[in-house]
Amino acid sequence: MPDDEPTTYDAVVLGTGSGGKLAAIELARQGRSVLAVEAGRFGGECPYVACVPAKSLLLSARAGLTWDQAVARRDEATSGRDDSGSLRSLTDEGVAVLRGRGRLAGRHNGGHQVVVDPGEQGERGEQVVSAQVVVLAPGSAPVRSPIEGLDSVPTWTSDQALSAADQPARLLILGGGAVGCELAQAFALLGTNVTVVELADRLLPGETPWVGAMVADVLRDNGVHLHLAAKAVRAESVDAGRALRLELADGQNIEADRLLVAGGRAPNSSGLGLDALDVALEDTGAVPVDARCRVVDRSGAPIQGLYAVGDVTAASSFTHSANYQARIVAADVAGPGHDADYRAIPRAVYLYPTVFCVGLTPAQAAEGGHETTTAAFDVTDTERAALVAMATPPPAKLRLPGRVELVADARTGVLLGASCVGPEADSWGAELALAVRARLDVHLLSEHVRAFPTWSEAIYPAACTLASTLARGPAGKPG
Numbered sequence: 001m002p003d004d005e006p007t008t009y010d011a012v013v014l015g016t017g018s019g020g021k022l023a024a025i026e027l028a029r030q031g032r033s034v035l036a037v038e039a040g041r042f043g044g045e046c047p048y049v050a051c052v053p054a055k056s057l058l059l060s061a062r063a064g065l066t067w068d069q070a071v072a073r074r075d076e077a078t079s080g081r082d083d084s085g086s087l088r089s090l091t092d093e094g095v096a097v098l099r100g101r102g103r104l105a106g107r108h109n110g111g112h113q114v115v116v117d118p119g120e121q122g123e124r125g126e127q128v129v130s131a132q133v134v135v136l137a138p139g140s141a142p143v144r145s146p147i148e149g150l151d152s153v154p155t156w157t158s159d160q161a162l163s164a165a166d167q168p169a170r171l172l173i174l175g176g177g178a179v180g181c182e183l184a185q186a187f188a189l190l191g192t193n194v195t196v197v198e199l200a201d202r203l204l205p206g207e208t209p210w211v212g213a214m215v216a217d218v219l220r221d222n223g224v225h226l227h228l229a230a231k232a233v234r235a236e237s238v239d240a241g242r243a244l245r246l247e248l249a250d251g252q253n254i255e256a257d258r259l260l261v262a263g264g265r266a267p268n269s270s271g272l273g274l275d276a277l278d279v280a281l282e283d284t285g286a287v288p289v290d291a292r293c294r295v296v297d298r299s300g301a302p303i304q305g306l307y308a309v310g311d312v313t314a315a316s317s318f319t320h321s322a323n324y325q326a327r328i329v330a331a332d333v334a335g336p337g338h339d340a341d342y343r344a345i346p347r348a349v350y351l352y353p354t355v356f357c358v359g360l361t362p363a364q365a366a367e368g369g370h371e372t373t374t375a376a377f378d379v380t381d382t383e384r385a386a387l388v389a390m391a392t393p394p395p396a397k398l399r400l401p402g403r404v405e406l407v408a409d410a411r412t413g414v415l416l417g418a419s420c421v422g423p424e425a426d427s428w429g430a431e432l433a434l435a436v437r438a439r440l441d442v443h444l445l446s447e448h449v450r451a452f453p454t455w456s457e458a459i460y461p462a463a464c465t466l467a468s469t470l471a472r473g474p475a476g477k478p479g
């Protein structure tokens, strides 16, 4: 073999977050030689600066811990942001690892060539490797808001907020999506004076309106100040740069010690070498993929051996969807594979009470051409809620509102979506995700037996209401 021949693997994975790490492991378990390349921390965002520290802070805050106690637990949960455990979980599976930033560098022997730049952390120069299969899994990064003066004031990204040692007395959060709401509740319950500014007229604008309204009530109860339908226009530093003032379009000014920019994330799709393969990024910056997570070129044709998973595809930006896509890739590489089905990817926001939504909202269902029917039930009317309220009254600042709403196709009786707010809704709502995925007739949902006294009993009355208005379809025959 000539000296300049690249080292060859069966598969190379660029980025080892939720999607890339699982793809590498699944491919190695198929007996393939796999190289995982990581530009930052092995393990990606979720365990160190996203899901895990956010949930840790929320649980500590809810349990009444102090900031210092909560930070100690957060740092324990994230292993102090030391990625050696994640790295080991790859090497234990036989995956070769390389620190550096990878990019595609043309075709090689029917596969792909990848150049890895070690950046500042590497002693060696660029390395060139090749593989028949390359999986792009570089994740996403926070979007910087185009607000005048933002660069001159003390800001945080969510990564920085979730790594911070010091607690700001006043925190201003720009963005009332899942990240903004979770961090608002966590910081507020830990004693920070929190203000949220959201451009839309409600929190969690992607969900059906009552969900955002309920969350707004909860956050206000937690002491959070909300500015909805509010546009931030200018930021300036005050108090010799130790604080900031944000001006809203309606002329109001808000002062805070720190501004957390939580206005969304964009795919890390630049610099991957996709131009040479005639791949046109989507308007969102996402790498275009087909239902097998194969990267497609400008004509829509899949590029042999090239896949993308996780936030970079913007298909659905969650750890569980990145994991799902990794399994889709592994199945396709092994053959014959199957298409991804994103209809029932759960959308959870880990507040207290928790938000858990799946499938279509009533508005999305109507836009999709469905004639819809909906029914709802108040979670606080379950026996479980009564028992919890009697046995363990929640702390004064925590309320227990809750509701489940089901949306079905009025012609077929098939469940299209569900929105749940309630304690542990992320657990008891899971049956609704399966029901949406299985295109379940709501009659079956109404006949399904749930244990007493569980929160999931709230689903029963809503399903019965729906079933009573619908003719029984073939899928709804009792078993």
Ligand SMILES: Cc1cc2nc3c(=O)[nH]c(=O)nc-3n(C[C@H](O)[C@H](O)[C@H](O)COP(=O)(O)OP(=O)(O)OC[C@H]3O[C@@H](n4cnc5c(N)ncnc54)[C@H](O)[C@@H]3O)c2cc1C
Residues within 6 Å of the ligand: 014, 015, 016, 017, 018, 019, 020, 037, 038, 039, 040, 041, 042, 043, 044, 045, 046, 049, 050, 051, 052, 054, 055, 100, 101, 102, 103, 137, 138, 139, 140, 158, 179, 268, 272, 309, 310, 311, 312, 317, 318, 319, 320, 321, 322, 350
């Ligand atoms: C505050 C917060 C809380 C969240 N909470 C949840 C939650 O509770 N549940 C949930 O399901 N989701 C949650 N998410 C979303 C979740 O974190 C992401 O969807 C998930 O991490 C995406 O995984 P990924 O595989 O796309 O990549 P990432 O985890 O983003 O990892 C990508 C990795 O690729 C590396 N990389 C980038 N470019 C290259 C390159 N060219 N070569 C080599 N390496 C490269 C990066 O350094 C990074 O380590 C949260 C997100 C945030 C911000």
